Amino acid sequence: GESVGLHLPTLSVQEGDNSIINCAYSNSASDYFIWYKQESGKGPQFIIDIRSNMDKRQGQRVTVLLNKTVKHLSLQIAATQPGDSAVYFCAEAGNMLTFGGGTRLMVKP
């Protein structure tokens, strides 16, 4: 994808604070969106997904918000913990799943 060559942006938060990771997607026809978490040296792991007929979906300590008007997706992590430190990728499903460039979340103790 077009984001492959970009260095990852970094979000640094204090332990216990809430984190918000943002993602802009490009295909207005995408109808399914996923957030992945990738810890260092491991493969990405599914966190939460949302379909385009929803604006919000909640999981355990995570919430995904979808704004189709501006093609924006966000992942909110409540009470961020050191174990949340990782790279977070969004993905959109048009004809195929397309991954965003990722954001590195660093949690300060």
Next chain:
Amino acid sequence: SQTIHQWPATLVQPVGSPLSLECTVEGTSNPNLYWYRQAAGRGLQLLFYSVGIGQISSEVPQNLSASRPQDRQFILSSKKLLLSDSGFYLCAWSTTSGKETQYFGPGTRLLVL
């Protein structure tokens, strides 16, 4: 439940040597299979995907190739490695629709010297 395996976990190879990375999936039938490469600190680059045995689609022209000899086996190969082939290689599977969630393996870290 479904599981996905990759091996080896780590590989150090000299320039010009061949490569074979293997990926197998358990607990599902007729999955879509994918190979990605991830450079250090970068995003995911789709290399190949397969919708069935012997069916391979290439996303990026390069000196790598992929094969799917069995339903749940996906192999990434090269006849002669380049320095630029170094990276973290990830295999993933999804249901046949191709638009659904992809589930990733643990990855293989390849260093070409």
